[in-house]
Amino acid sequence: MNIVERLDAIYAIAQHRAGYSAAEDAAHELAARWMREAGLGVSRDEVGNLFGTRGDACVWAGSHLDSVPTAGRFDGALGVVAAIEAAGRLPDAPLAVVAFRAEETGPMGSRRITSVPDAYLELHIEQGPVLAGLGEPLGVVTAIAGQARGFRVFEGRADHAGTTPMDARADALVEAAAFILHVRDCAREGTVATVGAIEVEPNATNVVPQRVTVAVDARSADAKLLDALIDDIGFEVQWKSDPVAMGDAFAAVLPDAPRLMSGAGHDAMFVPNSSMLFVRSLNGGISHHPDELSSAEDIALGVDALTAALDRLAR
Numbered sequence: 621m622n623i624v625e626r627l628d629a630i631y632a633i634a635q636h637r638a639g640y641s642a643a644e645d646a647a648h649e650l651a652a653r654w655m656r657e658a659g660l661g662v663s664r665d666e667v668g669n670l671f672g673t674r675g676d677a678c679v680w681a682g683s684h685l686d687s688v689p690t691a692g693r694f695d696g697a698l699g700v701v702a703a704i705e706a707a708g709r710l711p712d713a714p715l716a717v718v719a720f721r722a723e724e725t726g727p728m729g730s731r732r733i734t735s736v737p738d739a740y741l742e743l744h745i746e747q748g749p750v751l752a753g754l755g756e757p758l759g760v761v762t763a764i765a766g767q768a769r770g771f772r773v774f775e776g777r778a779d780h781a782g783t784t785p786m787d788a789r790a791d792a793l794v795e796a797a798a799f800i801l802h803v804r805d806c807a808r809e810g811t812v813a814t815v816g817a818i819e820v821e822p823n824a825t826n827v828v829p830q831r832v833t834v835a836v837d838a839r840s841a842d843a844k845l846l847d848a849l850i851d852d853i854g855f856e857v858q859w860k861s862d863p864v865a866m867g868d869a870f871a872a873v874l875p876d877a878p879r880l881m882s883g884a885g886h887d888a889m890f891v892p893n894s895s896m897l898f899v900r901s902l903n904g905g906i907s908h909h910p911d912e913l914s915s916a917e918d919i920a921l922g923v924d925a926l927t928a929a930l931d932r933l934a935r
């Protein structure tokens with residue numbers, strides 16, 4: 621199977637492969653089979669991260685196999701199948717291919733990595749329009765934006781939607797609606813802020829909402845701007861990662877490729893000695909959407925660069 625066929629096989633399991641779901645398990649099983657076919661020894665750590673290892677591996681390459689509900693074929697999976705392909709091209713190199721668990725829910729698997737490899741290389745679809753705008757197939761990632769995720773809860777009082785006078789209501793959803801607009805208005809130059817999920821209780825058409833939980837995702841490439849954004853919005857932070865500078869493992873094999881920051885988070889935020897390589901996104905850079913796309917030609921160039929970087933480091 622070639623890389624595109626492998627991506628199709630993973631996507632055929634399920635579009636939405638939630639962290640630690642049966643669908644993610646199935647994707648890990650498929651990747652484990654391909655790792656064995658590439659001559660790698662398969663193992664899992666205590667949180668279910670999947671490793672395909674050869675020799676005394678101090679250099680890792682990989683990404684994640686979980687996906688968001690509206691996922692395309694490439695986010696995460698491209699990095700894992702590219703790493704397996706690269707490992708197959710370097711039959712004598714000591715290295716490890718890794719598929720981290722549950723990256724989308726706030727990197728659960730990579731956050732638990734305790735060992736420190738010499739280098740971790742992650743190839744990922746750009747998920748944005750920059751490389752296409754430059755007419756470039758590949759880009760070297762300089763840093764990953766900081767991000768904070770958390771919640772704000774609004775308490776109201778359940779009441780009858782037909783009999784309760786409007787001025788006598790404690791409607792949690794009306795308060796939450798104002799907060800959602802506030803989140804949008806807090807984002808300024810150099811920051812983004814999103815409410816992507818909301819939970820309404822009791823979530824019944826004819827009951828005034830008694831409680832609403834609003835999920836917040838706030839990001840910036842600048843640590844100070846991120847802290848100011850969190851303060852401006854006002855929410856309970858569940859987890860936060862400051863901006864993380866990336867290493868130069870790809871710079872050596874791609875001296876002329878553009879350098880760019882990643883607004884998306886990645887497992888590389890949490891793995892020591894990380895370097896990242898982006899493959900151009902087409903379709904305007906759309907991602908977390910079925911129209912997410914990289915071309916087979918650009919992917920082939922990305923795998924060549926990943927193989928060259930691994931070859932340099934793993935010897």
Ligand code: HGY
Pocket residue numbers: 723724725883884885886
């Ligand atoms: O949310 C992100 O940036 C990534 O897709 N997990």
Ligand code: MN
Pocket residue numbers: 684695696723744885886
């Ligand atoms: Mn990803």
Ligand code: MN
Pocket residue numbers: 688695724908
């Ligand atoms: Mn993603």
